[in-house]
Amino acid sequence: MTMKTGITMAAEGEGYVAPGPASFDFSEVPLFELGGLAVTKPMVQLVLGAVIVFAFFYAAFRRASIVPGRLQFAGEAAYGMVRNSIGRDIIGSKDFAKFVPYLVALFFFLLINNAFASIPAIQFPTFSRASMAYALAGLSWVIYNGVGIHKHGLIGYLKLQSVPSGVSPVMYPLLVPLEFFSNILVRPATLALRLFANMFAGHLLLILFSTGGLFLIEYGGIGYVAGPLAWVLAIAISFLELLVQFLQAYVFTLLNAMYISGALADEH
Amino acid sequence: MTDHIVVAAAVENPLGFVPVEFALSLVTFGILFFLIWKFVAPRFEQTFAERTQAIEGGIAAAESKQAEADAKLAELEKQLGDARHEAARIREEAREQGARIVAEMRETAQAESSRIVEHGKAQIEAERQQAITSLRAEVGTLATGLAGRIVGESLEDEARQSRVVERFLTDLEAQNGTTTGSVN
Numbered sequence: 427m428t429m430k431t432g433i434t435m436a437a438e439g440e441g442y443v444a445p446g447p448a449s450f451d452f453s454e455v456p457l458f459e460l461g462g463l464a465v466t467k468p469m470v471q472l473v474l475g476a477v478i479v480f481a482f483f484y485a486a487f488r489r490a491s492i493v494p495g496r497l498q499f500a501g502e503a504a505y506g507m508v509r510n511s512i513g514r515d516i517i518g519s520k521d522f523a524k525f526v527p528y529l530v531a532l533f534f535f536l537l538i539n540n541a542f543a544s545i546p547a548i549q550f551p552t553f554s555r556a557s558m559a560y561a562l563a564g565l566s567w568v569i570y571n572g573v574g575i576h577k578h579g580l581i582g583y584l585k586l587q588s589v590p591s592g593v594s595p596v597m598y599p600l601l602v603p604l605e606f607f608s609n610i611l612v613r614p615a616t617l618a619l620r621l622f623a624n625m626f627a628g629h630l631l632l633i634l635f636s637t638g639g640l641f642l643i644e645y646g647g648i649g650y651v652a653g654p655l656a657w658v659l660a661i662a663i664s665f666l667e668l669l670v671q672f673l674q675a676y677v678f679t680l681l682n683a684m685y686i687s688g689a690l691a692d693e694h
Numbered sequence: 695m696t697d698h699i700v701v702a703a704a705v706e707n708p709l710g711f712v713p714v715e716f717a718l719s720l721v722t723f724g725i726l727f728f729l730i731w732k733f734v735a736p737r738f739e740q741t742f743a744e745r746t747q748a749i750e751g752g753i754a755a756a757e758s759k760q761a762e763a764d765a766k767l768a769e770l771e772k773q774l775g776d777a778r779h780e781a782a783r784i785r786e787e788a789r790e791q792g793a794r795i796v797a798e799m800r801e802t803a804q805a806e807s808s809r810i811v812e813h814g815k816a817q818i819e820a821e822r823q824q825a826i827t828s829l830r831a832e833v834g835t836l837a838t839g840l841a842g843r844i845v846g847e848s849l850e851d852e853a854r855q856s857r858v859v860e861r862f863l864t865d866l867e868a869q870n871g872t873t874t875g876s877v878n
Contacts, residue, residue, distance in 0.1 A: 446705065447705045447706065447707070447708040448705040450708055451705060451706050453706065463714065468715065469714075469715065469718055472715075472718060472719060472722050473718075473722055475722075476722045476723070476725065476726040479726060479730075480726055480729045480734075483730060483733075483734040484729075484733060484734065487733075487734055487737040487738055487741070490737045490738070490740070490741040491741070492741065492744050492745050492748050494741075498741075501738075502738065502741075502742075505734070505738050509738075523739075526735060527727060527730045527731035527734070527735040528727055528731075530730055530734070530735070531723065531726045531727040531730040531731075532723070532727075535723055535726055554708075555712070555715050556708060556709050556710070556711075557710075557711055557712040557713070557715035557716040557719070558715050558716070558718070558719040559719075560711065560716055560719075561715075561716045561717075561719035561720045561723070562719060562723060564716075564720075565720060565723065622709075626708060
Protein backbone atom coordinates (compact mmCIF):
# COMPACT_ATOMS: atom_id res chain seq x y z
CA MET A 427 0.00 0.00 0.00
CA THR A 428 2.75 2.39 0.87
CA MET A 429 4.41 1.63 -2.44
CA LYS A 430 1.23 2.29 -4.32
CA THR A 431 0.73 5.53 -2.48
CA GLY A 432 4.23 6.59 -3.34
CA ILE A 433 3.74 5.82 -6.96
CA THR A 434 0.44 7.57 -7.26
CA MET A 435 1.84 10.54 -5.49
CA ALA A 436 4.91 10.67 -7.63
CA ALA A 437 3.04 10.24 -10.86
CA GLU A 438 0.59 12.93 -10.11
CA GLY A 439 -1.67 13.84 -12.92
CA GLU A 440 -0.72 10.90 -15.12
CA GLY A 441 -0.66 7.98 -12.68
CA TYR A 442 -0.18 4.33 -13.47
CA VAL A 443 -3.01 2.84 -15.46
CA ALA A 444 -3.32 -0.57 -13.87
CA PRO A 445 -4.31 -3.30 -16.29
CA GLY A 446 -7.80 -4.60 -15.75
CA PRO A 447 -10.82 -5.88 -17.60
CA ALA A 448 -10.45 -2.92 -19.92
CA SER A 449 -7.28 -4.50 -21.32
CA PHE A 450 -9.45 -7.28 -22.70
CA ASP A 451 -12.12 -5.10 -24.23
CA PHE A 452 -11.56 -4.49 -27.90
CA SER A 453 -15.07 -3.32 -28.69
CA GLU A 454 -13.90 0.31 -28.86
CA VAL A 455 -11.03 -0.51 -31.23
CA PRO A 456 -12.35 -2.85 -33.94
CA LEU A 457 -9.88 -3.82 -36.63
CA PHE A 458 -12.42 -3.39 -39.41
CA GLU A 459 -16.11 -3.55 -40.08
CA LEU A 460 -17.79 -6.37 -41.94
CA GLY A 461 -21.39 -5.85 -42.98
CA GLY A 462 -21.94 -3.35 -40.22
CA LEU A 463 -20.36 -5.67 -37.66
CA ALA A 464 -17.31 -4.52 -35.78
CA VAL A 465 -14.61 -7.19 -36.12
CA THR A 466 -12.21 -7.16 -33.19
CA LYS A 467 -8.77 -8.68 -32.73
CA PRO A 468 -9.93 -11.77 -30.78
CA MET A 469 -12.43 -12.57 -33.53
CA VAL A 470 -9.72 -12.46 -36.17
CA GLN A 471 -7.51 -14.62 -33.96
CA LEU A 472 -10.25 -17.19 -33.55
CA VAL A 473 -10.62 -17.60 -37.29
CA LEU A 474 -6.87 -17.47 -37.86
CA GLY A 475 -6.43 -20.23 -35.27
CA ALA A 476 -8.90 -22.47 -37.05
CA VAL A 477 -7.21 -21.77 -40.39
CA ILE A 478 -3.77 -22.61 -38.98
CA VAL A 479 -4.97 -25.87 -37.43
CA PHE A 480 -6.64 -27.04 -40.60
CA ALA A 481 -3.77 -25.87 -42.82
CA PHE A 482 -1.28 -27.81 -40.72
CA PHE A 483 -3.25 -31.04 -40.76
CA TYR A 484 -4.23 -30.70 -44.38
CA ALA A 485 -0.61 -30.12 -45.41
CA ALA A 486 0.52 -33.03 -43.26
CA PHE A 487 -2.00 -35.48 -44.71
CA ARG A 488 -2.35 -34.16 -48.24
CA ARG A 489 0.10 -36.67 -49.60
CA ALA A 490 -0.15 -39.22 -46.85
CA SER A 491 1.99 -42.26 -47.44
CA ILE A 492 2.90 -45.34 -45.48
CA VAL A 493 6.42 -44.05 -44.97
CA PRO A 494 5.79 -40.53 -43.63
CA GLY A 495 7.73 -37.42 -44.51
CA ARG A 496 8.80 -34.93 -41.89
CA LEU A 497 5.59 -32.90 -41.93
CA GLN A 498 3.40 -35.97 -42.04
CA PHE A 499 5.32 -37.40 -39.14
CA ALA A 500 4.70 -34.25 -37.10
CA GLY A 501 1.01 -34.32 -38.08
CA GLU A 502 0.72 -37.96 -37.11
CA ALA A 503 2.44 -37.37 -33.79
CA ALA A 504 0.05 -34.50 -33.01
CA TYR A 505 -3.05 -36.33 -34.19
CA GLY A 506 -1.94 -39.57 -32.60
CA MET A 507 -1.34 -37.95 -29.23
CA VAL A 508 -4.94 -36.76 -28.97
CA ARG A 509 -6.32 -39.86 -30.64
CA ASN A 510 -4.51 -42.35 -28.45
CA SER A 511 -3.72 -40.70 -25.14
CA ILE A 512 -6.96 -38.75 -24.83
CA GLY A 513 -9.47 -40.48 -27.09
CA ARG A 514 -8.63 -44.14 -26.88
CA ASP A 515 -7.37 -44.23 -23.32
CA ILE A 516 -10.30 -42.31 -21.85
CA ILE A 517 -13.28 -43.25 -24.00
CA GLY A 518 -12.10 -46.80 -24.66
CA SER A 519 -11.24 -48.54 -27.88
CA LYS A 520 -14.85 -49.53 -28.61
CA ASP A 521 -16.42 -46.09 -29.09
CA PHE A 522 -13.58 -43.61 -29.34
CA ALA A 523 -13.15 -43.51 -33.12
CA LYS A 524 -16.14 -41.29 -33.89
CA PHE A 525 -15.11 -38.71 -31.29
CA VAL A 526 -11.52 -38.39 -32.45
CA PRO A 527 -12.13 -35.63 -35.04
CA TYR A 528 -13.98 -33.59 -32.39
CA LEU A 529 -11.24 -34.05 -29.80
CA VAL A 530 -8.44 -33.34 -32.27
CA ALA A 531 -10.13 -30.22 -33.58
CA LEU A 532 -10.90 -29.07 -30.04
CA PHE A 533 -7.42 -29.62 -28.64
CA PHE A 534 -5.51 -27.93 -31.42
CA PHE A 535 -8.03 -25.12 -31.78
CA LEU A 536 -7.60 -24.38 -28.07
CA LEU A 537 -3.85 -24.86 -28.16
CA ILE A 538 -3.18 -22.42 -30.98
CA ASN A 539 -5.62 -19.86 -29.62
CA ASN A 540 -4.01 -20.09 -26.18
CA ALA A 541 -0.56 -19.93 -27.72
CA PHE A 542 -1.53 -16.66 -29.40
CA ALA A 543 -0.93 -15.14 -25.98
CA SER A 544 2.79 -15.77 -26.40
CA ILE A 545 3.18 -15.30 -30.14
CA PRO A 546 4.82 -11.93 -30.83
CA ALA A 547 2.68 -9.34 -32.57
CA ILE A 548 -0.50 -11.16 -31.50
CA GLN A 549 0.07 -11.59 -27.77
CA PHE A 550 -3.52 -12.05 -26.73
CA PRO A 551 -5.16 -15.25 -25.56
CA THR A 552 -8.32 -15.61 -27.57
CA PHE A 553 -10.19 -17.45 -24.84
CA SER A 554 -9.72 -14.66 -22.34
CA ARG A 555 -12.88 -13.52 -24.08
CA ALA A 556 -15.32 -15.44 -21.92
CA SER A 557 -18.06 -15.71 -24.55
CA MET A 558 -15.76 -17.69 -26.82
CA ALA A 559 -15.04 -20.13 -24.00
CA TYR A 560 -18.77 -20.33 -23.24
CA ALA A 561 -19.39 -21.44 -26.80
CA LEU A 562 -16.98 -24.37 -26.62
CA ALA A 563 -18.18 -25.39 -23.17
CA GLY A 564 -21.79 -25.18 -24.35
CA LEU A 565 -20.98 -27.32 -27.35
CA SER A 566 -19.29 -29.81 -25.08
CA TRP A 567 -22.40 -29.91 -22.87
CA VAL A 568 -24.63 -30.57 -25.87
CA ILE A 569 -22.33 -33.30 -27.13
CA TYR A 570 -21.86 -35.33 -23.98
CA ASN A 571 -25.48 -35.10 -22.98
CA GLY A 572 -26.57 -35.86 -26.53
CA VAL A 573 -24.32 -38.90 -26.64
CA GLY A 574 -25.67 -40.12 -23.30
CA ILE A 575 -29.32 -39.59 -24.20
CA HIS A 576 -28.76 -41.25 -27.56
CA LYS A 577 -27.38 -44.31 -25.86
CA HIS A 578 -29.49 -44.63 -22.72
CA GLY A 579 -32.61 -42.62 -23.52
CA LEU A 580 -33.52 -39.47 -21.62
CA ILE A 581 -34.71 -41.19 -18.45
CA GLY A 582 -31.94 -43.76 -18.48
CA TYR A 583 -29.35 -41.08 -18.99
CA LEU A 584 -30.66 -38.84 -16.22
CA LYS A 585 -30.69 -41.86 -13.95
CA LEU A 586 -27.14 -42.72 -14.97
CA GLN A 587 -25.89 -39.23 -14.25
CA SER A 588 -27.93 -38.54 -11.12
CA VAL A 589 -28.33 -41.77 -9.22
CA PRO A 590 -25.07 -43.03 -7.81
CA SER A 591 -24.69 -46.79 -7.69
CA GLY A 592 -23.65 -48.67 -4.59
CA VAL A 593 -25.33 -46.17 -2.29
CA SER A 594 -28.21 -46.88 0.03
CA PRO A 595 -31.51 -45.45 -1.34
CA VAL A 596 -31.85 -43.65 1.94
CA MET A 597 -29.20 -41.26 0.75
CA TYR A 598 -30.90 -40.59 -2.59
CA PRO A 599 -32.77 -37.46 -1.52
CA LEU A 600 -29.46 -35.95 -0.60
CA LEU A 601 -27.27 -37.30 -3.38
CA VAL A 602 -29.50 -37.23 -6.45
CA PRO A 603 -29.91 -33.44 -6.58
CA LEU A 604 -26.22 -33.05 -5.88
CA GLU A 605 -25.19 -35.43 -8.60
CA PHE A 606 -27.57 -33.86 -11.07
CA PHE A 607 -26.28 -30.43 -10.18
CA SER A 608 -22.65 -31.44 -10.48
CA ASN A 609 -22.88 -33.60 -13.59
CA ILE A 610 -25.43 -31.72 -15.65
CA LEU A 611 -25.41 -28.10 -14.55
CA VAL A 612 -21.98 -27.26 -13.21
CA ARG A 613 -19.77 -29.02 -15.73
CA PRO A 614 -20.11 -26.54 -18.61
CA ALA A 615 -19.68 -23.62 -16.27
CA THR A 616 -16.48 -24.95 -14.72
CA LEU A 617 -15.21 -25.95 -18.14
CA ALA A 618 -15.68 -22.45 -19.53
CA LEU A 619 -14.54 -20.60 -16.44
CA ARG A 620 -11.39 -22.69 -15.98
CA LEU A 621 -10.26 -21.91 -19.50
CA PHE A 622 -11.31 -18.28 -19.43
CA ALA A 623 -9.89 -17.51 -15.99
CA ASN A 624 -6.52 -19.09 -16.68
CA MET A 625 -6.08 -17.20 -19.91
CA PHE A 626 -7.40 -13.98 -18.44
CA ALA A 627 -5.25 -14.11 -15.33
CA GLY A 628 -2.08 -15.09 -17.15
CA HIS A 629 -2.43 -12.27 -19.62
CA LEU A 630 -3.28 -9.82 -16.89
CA LEU A 631 -0.16 -10.78 -14.96
CA LEU A 632 2.00 -10.33 -18.02
CA ILE A 633 0.58 -6.89 -18.75
CA LEU A 634 1.00 -5.90 -15.13
CA PHE A 635 4.65 -6.89 -14.95
CA SER A 636 5.54 -5.48 -18.36
CA THR A 637 3.86 -2.09 -18.12
CA GLY A 638 4.55 -1.88 -14.40
CA GLY A 639 8.24 -2.48 -15.03
CA LEU A 640 8.29 0.29 -17.59
CA PHE A 641 6.49 2.64 -15.24
CA LEU A 642 8.92 1.87 -12.41
CA ILE A 643 11.94 2.59 -14.59
CA GLU A 644 10.41 5.86 -15.72
CA TYR A 645 9.63 6.68 -12.10
CA GLY A 646 13.31 6.29 -11.18
CA GLY A 647 14.80 5.86 -7.74
CA ILE A 648 14.08 2.41 -6.41
CA GLY A 649 12.31 1.80 -9.70
CA TYR A 650 15.67 1.31 -11.43
CA VAL A 651 15.98 -1.88 -9.41
CA ALA A 652 12.34 -2.88 -9.20
CA GLY A 653 11.58 -2.21 -12.87
CA PRO A 654 14.10 -4.64 -14.40
CA LEU A 655 13.18 -7.14 -11.70
CA ALA A 656 9.58 -6.89 -12.84
CA TRP A 657 10.67 -7.58 -16.40
CA VAL A 658 12.68 -10.62 -15.33
CA LEU A 659 9.56 -11.84 -13.59
CA ALA A 660 7.55 -11.10 -16.72
CA ILE A 661 9.88 -13.37 -18.70
CA ALA A 662 9.56 -16.11 -16.07
CA ILE A 663 5.79 -15.76 -16.13
CA SER A 664 5.87 -16.01 -19.93
CA PHE A 665 7.41 -19.44 -19.65
CA LEU A 666 4.90 -20.43 -17.02
CA GLU A 667 2.17 -19.22 -19.34
CA LEU A 668 3.43 -21.50 -22.13
CA LEU A 669 2.86 -24.41 -19.80
CA VAL A 670 -0.55 -23.13 -18.73
CA GLN A 671 -1.60 -22.65 -22.34
CA PHE A 672 -0.80 -26.24 -23.15
CA LEU A 673 -2.29 -27.57 -19.93
CA GLN A 674 -5.57 -25.72 -20.34
CA ALA A 675 -6.01 -26.99 -23.88
CA TYR A 676 -5.17 -30.49 -22.67
CA VAL A 677 -7.43 -30.38 -19.62
CA PHE A 678 -10.36 -29.00 -21.58
CA THR A 679 -10.04 -31.78 -24.14
CA LEU A 680 -9.40 -34.43 -21.52
CA LEU A 681 -12.48 -33.43 -19.54
CA ASN A 682 -14.53 -33.52 -22.72
CA ALA A 683 -13.35 -37.07 -23.31
CA MET A 684 -14.14 -38.00 -19.71
CA TYR A 685 -17.64 -36.52 -19.88
CA ILE A 686 -18.30 -38.42 -23.08
CA SER A 687 -16.87 -41.55 -21.53
CA GLY A 688 -19.07 -41.07 -18.46
CA ALA A 689 -22.15 -40.56 -20.61
CA LEU A 690 -21.41 -43.76 -22.51
CA ALA A 691 -20.69 -45.80 -19.39
CA ASP A 692 -23.07 -48.55 -18.46
CA GLU A 693 -22.89 -47.78 -14.78
CA HIS A 694 -22.18 -44.61 -12.95
CA MET B 695 -6.08 6.53 -2.25
CA THR B 696 -7.84 5.06 -5.21
CA ASP B 697 -8.63 8.59 -6.30
CA HIS B 698 -5.10 8.89 -7.51
CA ILE B 699 -5.11 5.69 -9.52
CA VAL B 700 -6.60 6.29 -12.90
CA VAL B 701 -9.13 3.59 -13.59
CA ALA B 702 -10.98 3.41 -16.82
CA ALA B 703 -14.61 3.87 -16.03
CA ALA B 704 -17.53 1.80 -17.24
CA VAL B 705 -15.61 -1.23 -18.48
CA GLU B 706 -17.51 -4.25 -19.63
CA ASN B 707 -17.84 -7.21 -17.33
CA PRO B 708 -15.19 -9.71 -18.45
CA LEU B 709 -17.63 -12.54 -17.74
CA GLY B 710 -20.32 -10.85 -19.76
CA PHE B 711 -21.99 -12.56 -22.66
CA VAL B 712 -21.15 -11.22 -26.11
CA PRO B 713 -23.46 -12.91 -28.62
CA VAL B 714 -21.28 -12.17 -31.64
CA GLU B 715 -18.23 -13.79 -30.08
CA PHE B 716 -20.25 -16.76 -28.85
CA ALA B 717 -21.69 -17.34 -32.29
CA LEU B 718 -18.38 -16.81 -34.05
CA SER B 719 -16.66 -19.26 -31.74
CA LEU B 720 -19.33 -21.89 -32.40
CA VAL B 721 -19.31 -21.39 -36.14
CA THR B 722 -15.52 -21.28 -36.47
CA PHE B 723 -15.06 -24.36 -34.37
CA GLY B 724 -17.92 -26.05 -36.20
CA ILE B 725 -16.26 -25.45 -39.54
CA LEU B 726 -12.89 -26.60 -38.21
CA PHE B 727 -14.47 -29.76 -36.82
CA PHE B 728 -16.21 -30.43 -40.12
CA LEU B 729 -12.98 -30.01 -42.09
CA ILE B 730 -11.00 -32.23 -39.72
CA TRP B 731 -13.77 -34.83 -39.72
CA LYS B 732 -14.11 -34.75 -43.48
CA PHE B 733 -10.55 -34.37 -44.73
CA VAL B 734 -8.03 -35.11 -42.02
CA ALA B 735 -9.31 -37.95 -39.85
CA PRO B 736 -10.14 -40.36 -42.72
CA ARG B 737 -6.72 -39.81 -44.27
CA PHE B 738 -5.01 -40.43 -41.01
CA GLU B 739 -7.00 -43.54 -40.19
CA GLN B 740 -6.46 -44.86 -43.69
CA THR B 741 -2.73 -44.28 -43.56
CA PHE B 742 -2.63 -45.79 -40.12
CA ALA B 743 -4.51 -48.89 -41.25
CA GLU B 744 -2.35 -49.21 -44.35
CA ARG B 745 0.78 -48.93 -42.29
CA THR B 746 -0.45 -51.50 -39.80
CA GLN B 747 -1.25 -53.81 -42.66
CA ALA B 748 2.09 -53.14 -44.34
CA ILE B 749 3.95 -53.89 -41.14
CA GLU B 750 1.92 -56.99 -40.40
CA GLY B 751 2.30 -58.12 -44.02
CA GLY B 752 6.01 -57.42 -43.81
CA ILE B 753 6.30 -59.42 -40.63
CA ALA B 754 4.36 -62.31 -42.12
CA ALA B 755 6.51 -62.21 -45.25
CA ALA B 756 9.65 -62.11 -43.15
CA GLU B 757 8.41 -65.03 -41.09
CA SER B 758 7.69 -67.14 -44.16
CA LYS B 759 11.07 -66.19 -45.61
CA GLN B 760 12.71 -67.16 -42.36
CA ALA B 761 10.92 -70.51 -42.31
CA GLU B 762 11.93 -71.07 -45.92
CA ALA B 763 15.52 -70.23 -45.14
CA ASP B 764 15.47 -72.53 -42.12
CA ALA B 765 14.11 -75.36 -44.23
CA LYS B 766 16.77 -74.74 -46.88
CA LEU B 767 19.47 -74.66 -44.28
CA ALA B 768 18.28 -77.93 -42.77
CA GLU B 769 18.15 -79.48 -46.21
CA LEU B 770 21.62 -78.26 -47.05
CA GLU B 771 22.97 -79.54 -43.76
CA LYS B 772 21.38 -82.88 -44.42
CA GLN B 773 22.89 -82.91 -47.89
CA LEU B 774 26.25 -81.96 -46.48
CA GLY B 775 26.00 -84.78 -43.93
CA ASP B 776 25.07 -87.22 -46.66
CA ALA B 777 27.95 -86.01 -48.78
CA ARG B 778 30.37 -86.43 -45.89
CA HIS B 779 29.05 -89.89 -45.25
CA GLU B 780 29.32 -90.75 -48.90
CA ALA B 781 32.85 -89.37 -49.07
CA ALA B 782 33.87 -91.44 -46.07
CA ARG B 783 32.32 -94.49 -47.60
CA ILE B 784 34.10 -93.90 -50.89
CA ARG B 785 37.37 -93.29 -49.13
CA GLU B 786 36.98 -96.52 -47.20
CA GLU B 787 36.12 -98.39 -50.32
CA ALA B 788 39.06 -96.90 -52.16
CA ARG B 789 41.37 -97.88 -49.35
CA GLU B 790 40.10 -101.43 -49.42
CA GLN B 791 40.30 -101.54 -53.16
CA GLY B 792 43.82 -100.13 -53.09
CA ALA B 793 44.93 -102.71 -50.55
CA ARG B 794 43.37 -105.42 -52.62
CA ILE B 795 45.04 -104.17 -55.77
CA VAL B 796 48.41 -103.98 -54.04
CA ALA B 797 48.00 -107.51 -52.72
CA GLU B 798 47.02 -108.75 -56.15
CA MET B 799 49.92 -107.00 -57.75
CA ARG B 800 52.30 -108.42 -55.22
CA GLU B 801 50.95 -111.88 -55.82
CA THR B 802 51.20 -111.51 -59.56
CA ALA B 803 54.73 -110.17 -59.35
CA GLN B 804 55.75 -112.93 -57.08
CA ALA B 805 54.27 -115.50 -59.39
CA GLU B 806 55.98 -113.88 -62.34
CA SER B 807 59.32 -113.73 -60.66
CA SER B 808 59.15 -117.32 -59.55
CA ARG B 809 58.09 -118.24 -63.02
CA ILE B 810 61.10 -116.43 -64.49
CA VAL B 811 63.41 -117.99 -61.99
CA GLU B 812 61.95 -121.39 -62.77
CA HIS B 813 62.34 -120.79 -66.47
CA GLY B 814 65.98 -119.67 -66.02
CA LYS B 815 66.75 -122.70 -63.96
CA ALA B 816 65.27 -125.02 -66.56
CA GLN B 817 67.22 -123.31 -69.31
CA ILE B 818 70.44 -123.50 -67.39
CA GLU B 819 69.83 -127.17 -66.71
CA ALA B 820 69.14 -127.82 -70.36
CA GLU B 821 72.26 -125.99 -71.42
CA ARG B 822 74.29 -127.83 -68.86
CA GLN B 823 72.99 -131.12 -70.11
CA GLN B 824 73.79 -130.10 -73.66
CA ALA B 825 77.30 -128.98 -72.66
CA ILE B 826 77.86 -132.20 -70.76
CA THR B 827 76.76 -134.22 -73.77
CA SER B 828 78.94 -132.34 -76.25
CA LEU B 829 81.88 -132.24 -73.81
CA ARG B 830 81.62 -135.93 -73.25
CA ALA B 831 81.72 -136.53 -76.98
CA GLU B 832 84.69 -134.24 -77.51
CA VAL B 833 86.61 -135.63 -74.55
CA GLY B 834 86.10 -139.10 -75.95
CA THR B 835 87.40 -138.09 -79.39
CA LEU B 836 90.40 -136.35 -77.85
CA ALA B 837 91.18 -139.24 -75.57
CA THR B 838 90.85 -141.65 -78.46
CA GLY B 839 93.16 -139.48 -80.62
CA LEU B 840 95.69 -139.06 -77.89
CA ALA B 841 95.62 -142.72 -76.99
CA GLY B 842 96.18 -143.68 -80.63
CA ARG B 843 99.25 -141.54 -80.86
CA ILE B 844 100.58 -142.75 -77.61
CA VAL B 845 99.96 -146.29 -78.64
CA GLY B 846 101.73 -145.67 -82.04
CA GLU B 847 105.18 -145.01 -80.44
CA SER B 848 106.80 -147.25 -77.89
CA LEU B 849 107.83 -145.46 -74.97
CA GLU B 850 110.93 -147.51 -74.06
CA ASP B 851 113.56 -144.99 -73.26
CA GLU B 852 114.04 -141.47 -72.43
CA ALA B 853 115.53 -140.59 -75.79
CA ARG B 854 112.66 -142.01 -77.58
CA GLN B 855 110.36 -140.34 -75.30
CA SER B 856 111.84 -136.98 -75.87
CA ARG B 857 112.08 -137.67 -79.64
CA VAL B 858 108.42 -138.51 -79.74
CA VAL B 859 107.57 -135.42 -77.81
CA GLU B 860 109.88 -133.35 -79.93
CA ARG B 861 108.44 -134.72 -83.16
CA PHE B 862 105.00 -134.11 -81.84
CA LEU B 863 105.89 -130.58 -81.04
CA THR B 864 107.62 -130.12 -84.41
CA ASP B 865 104.63 -131.53 -86.14
CA LEU B 866 102.53 -129.12 -84.28
CA GLU B 867 104.89 -126.27 -85.21
CA ALA B 868 105.02 -127.35 -88.82
CA GLN B 869 101.33 -127.67 -88.90
CA ASN B 870 101.04 -124.22 -87.35
CA GLY B 871 103.66 -122.82 -89.79
CA THR B 872 102.33 -124.27 -93.07
CA THR B 873 98.66 -124.63 -92.46
CA THR B 874 96.25 -123.21 -90.05
CA GLY B 875 94.61 -126.59 -89.69
CA SER B 876 93.74 -127.98 -86.37
CA VAL B 877 95.90 -130.35 -84.40
CA ASN B 878 93.81 -133.37 -85.30
